[in-house]
């Protein structure tokens with residue numbers, strides 16, 4: 112407090128200060144202050160349990176890596192047809208013999224489609240818009256491999272088209288452009304192509320490397336071509352592999368409290384294989400996987416990389432974007448969750464204290 116006073120900063124001993132003030136204060140009294148981000152703090156927390164996820168990934172043996180399906184997010188301007196496109200995809204290309212198709216909204220779904228003579232899976236995040244995308248990235252969760260940018264052919268490029276594109280580009284995620292509503296009499300798909308060149312998105316037929324597909328989500332036209340384009344984009348340079356032979360980890364896509372079933376969380380497995388009975392921690396939620404269901408409402412016993420499943424058995428509701436991981440035992444899951452909760456509580460206390468001291472200050 113004294114040093115700060117001499118620096119011209121009025122502060123009390125219980126007050127929160129900003130990063131740069133801490134750095135100046137530190138150097139004044141002969142310390143180098145290191146600012147630790149919440150992500151780093153969590154990394155250290157996990158390391159104290161012997162978990163170093165990044166290192167593990169680096170140490171991954173090539174022999175263990177297997178091809179995994181691409182994870183796709185649909186983005187674009189409001190009313191350009193994101194929801195319709197997701198619906199149209201959901202209706203087509205469901206695994207053979209799966210009568211009725213995808214019935215449950217669990218926040219993500221996987222479809223199968225034939226591609227160059229093989230059955231290939233694609234995972235879709237079922238919440239359109241870039242809000243979900245950015246919220247997840249803000250938590251450090253990079254779930255998307257490919258973004259489908261939906262642009263209505265009768266409307267062309269709009270502000271949120273550009274915004275979505277910026278988000279995808281910032282994340283280094285390739286886009287496939289779905290030129291939608293081509294059934295409309297005033298549709299002008301060529302204009303969409305030429306407009307997007309101004310943003311560095313150049314169609315293959317114009318000599319660029321981005322695939323554009325004309326679709327009518329309303330009629331279901333062009334959806335197969337769109338899926339084809341997604342797989343071609345995935346195969347052209349995206350190295351989509353994961354090790355299914357380890358304890359699972361991934362991201363919570365969405366979660367809620369269900370009257371009968373308690374906490375239900377849709378998670379996307381990114382590495383390893385998730386199994387019923389696994390002890391699991393997701394953010395500050397923990398528990399044991401009691402049951403898993405897929406997008407058809409069917410029970411599943413295990414989920415491999417890129418597979419979304421709805422998990423029951425957590426003691427509370429994780430947030431979208433929270434990372435989940437399977438731990439050695441129940442105790443470790445609980446301890447990690449409790450330590451994280453303590454970290455969050457402290458952060459909130461610090462905030463409240465800062466608010467209070469500000470109020471004191473203005474009162475005085």
Ligand code: GDP
Pocket residue numbers: 187188189190191192193194195196239291292293294295326327328329330
């Ligand atoms: P979102 O806001 O991007 O999710 O857009 P929606 O999927 O809700 O679609 C907005 C409106 O456009 C709805 O009235 C849809 O029925 C309509 N729409 C979506 N796709 C098509 C299409 O391919 N053709 C036509 N004619 N209308 C469409």
Ligand code: MG
Pocket residue numbers: 193194195239
């Ligand atoms: Mg919508």
